[in-house]
Amino acid sequence: MPCTTLDEDLTLALVSAAAAAPSLHNVQPWYFRASAPDRTIHVHAAPGRLLPRSDPDARAVHLSVGAALCNLAAAAVRLGREPVVRLLPEPSRPGLLASVRLAGRPRSGLLRRPDLHRAVWRRRSSRLPFEPEPVPEPVLSELRDAVRLDGAELRRPGPFARTRLLELTARAEQRLAQDPARRAETLACLTGPGADWGLPRYAVGPLDSTGRLPLRGFAVPPDGPARDRCAFEADPQLLLLTTRYDGPAAWLHAGLALQHALLLLTLHGVRASMLHQALEWPDLRARMSGLCRDRCVPQMLLRVGYGPAGFPTPRRAAAELLGLPAPLDRPAATVG
Ligand SMILES: Cc1cc2nc3c(=O)[nH]c(=O)nc-3n(C[C@H](O)[C@H](O)[C@H](O)COP(=O)(O)O)c2cc1C
Known part of the structure; x- marks a missing residue:
């Protein structure tokens, strides 16, 4: 059944998926704010996590946030919602990089593989040697x-x-x-x-x-x-x-x-x-x-x-990324 509201559990699950995305040196240059009445999650660049020497224009920040948006959208489809993504929704606020409104039943399956979410937690960079076998x-x-x-x-x-x-x-x-x-x-x-x-x-x-x-x-x-x-x-x-x-x-x-x-x-x-x-x-x-x-x-x-999986890398908790108090007894939110 599709969810009807943007409650805290749903928000945490979506933000956890988003935060599993890759980022330059794993700096995770994002934070999120949820607006339940609009059923919208706002994705911001985190000012304290910029790399002015390596990424002076914040190009890598935008790439990383784009990757996080893809994960968020895949998780939303999995949870029965259509993610309506707006890039740079307020030109006067360049740090607000995107907003994702959760609309009715998912239709993205027509454009994207509906099982994309399965890879969100399995994907890792592998910096290990690969086989010579070509990718078909x-x-x-x-x-x-x-x-x-x-x-x-x-x-x-x-x-x-x-x-x-x-x-x-x-x-x-x-x-x-x-x-x-x-x-x-x-x-x-x-x-x-x-x-x-x-x-x-x-x-x-x-x-x-x-x-x-x-x-x-x-x-x-x-x-x-x-x-x-x-x-x-x-x-x-x-x-x-x-x-x-x-x-x-x-x-x-x-x-x-x-x-x-x-x-x-x-x-x-x-x-x-x-x-x-x-x-x-x-x-x-x-x-x-x-x-x-x-x-x-x-x-x-x-x-x-083809080759061995890469090593796991850490991620900041979704509650922290949302500015919520850390949950003491809540199990980690994931989308399987
Ligand atoms: C814009 C960008 C640039 C990156 N550049 C490199 C790179 O040059 N070399 C590298 O080994 N990994 C690079 N990465 C991968 C990150 O180091 C990696 O995503 C991060 O450490 C998290 O690990 P994971 O991909 O296994 O989740 C880059 C990732 C992004 C998004």
């Missing part, structure tokens, strides 16, 4: 159709473009390693056990011993803890997520599309990790767009394949 074309085709619904494109670069994309990513890594202020900002996001945000060191994974795959080094200083090294796939399967335009609305669309693709990959048993480094430098990002035949604005580079 029908899966990629489903992904391409899906991201188009969200206003983005998913491209499979050919051998030349793959090499160039990895070179640009490696160059971004080198720059990051030589920039003390950015290194300090990234390092501050690496956490020990117990923190409910940031990227735990155990989740960072090994580096590629062959040097072909420029995985993020997370700016660990030379005298920091040594990273394990092992051989990754020789020819990584890459997907480039692009939009036609740039700016806050396009970034939110890209985030919705990113998470739509990641959830579908998860349903198909395909792992993914992100190679975002080159996108954080305007000149390198411009060179990425030069690799497309038509007009394209790169938003995310994905590595996909």
Whole structure:
């Protein structure tokens, strides 16, 4: 039966799903406010969780919030409500990135797979080596159709473009390693056990011993803890997520599309990790767009394949994200 009101349990379940989304260095740059009379959840950028050096325009914040919106919408469909998403609903309040009104019975199943919610809690970034086995074309085709619904494109670069994309990513890594202020900002996001945000060191994974795959080094200083090294796939399967335009609305669309693709990959048993480094430098990002035949604005580079699951990362509690007092005796709200 469809729910009729936006009560606290429903709100917590929806916000928990939203907060399971990926974010740059797992900073979780969002908070939520619910308006029960309007049956609406407002999604805000969290001012204290911005990364001014790595993400000066807050592009990654918008991508992350877009991904959270996709999870929220998938959970709403699961709970019998149609999510009506408005991006940037009040131009005078740029920090209010979206509102989601819960309308009648879900119709999104016509546009999105109704079982998308099953992947919300199973999806994780996997920064581990993948098998050489290719992701089948029908899966990629489903992904391409899906991201188009969200206003983005998913491209499979050919051998030349793959090499160039990895070179640009490696160059971004080198720059990051030589920039003390950015290194300090990234390092501050690496956490020990117990923190409910940031990227735990155990989740960072090994580096590629062959040097072909420029995985993020997370700016660990030379005298920091040594990273394990092992051989990754020789020819990584890459997907480039692009939009036609740039700016806050396009970034939110890209985030919705990113998470739509990641959830579908998860349903198909395909792992993914992100190679975002080159996108954080305007000149390198411009060179990425030069690799497309038509007009394209790169938003995310994905590595996909079959392999082990990634490590779990922490999340802030939904009650805290909603500004509610922490529940003492309430079981964690989830949408299965
Ligand atoms: C905009 C954005 C950029 C990201 N960039 C990278 C990256 O360059 N390298 C990486 O390993 N993970 C990257 N991630 C993945 C996050 O580190 C990851 O989502 C976060 O730690 C939470 O972990 P999970 O994806 O397993 O839930 C990025 C995620 C987002 C949304």
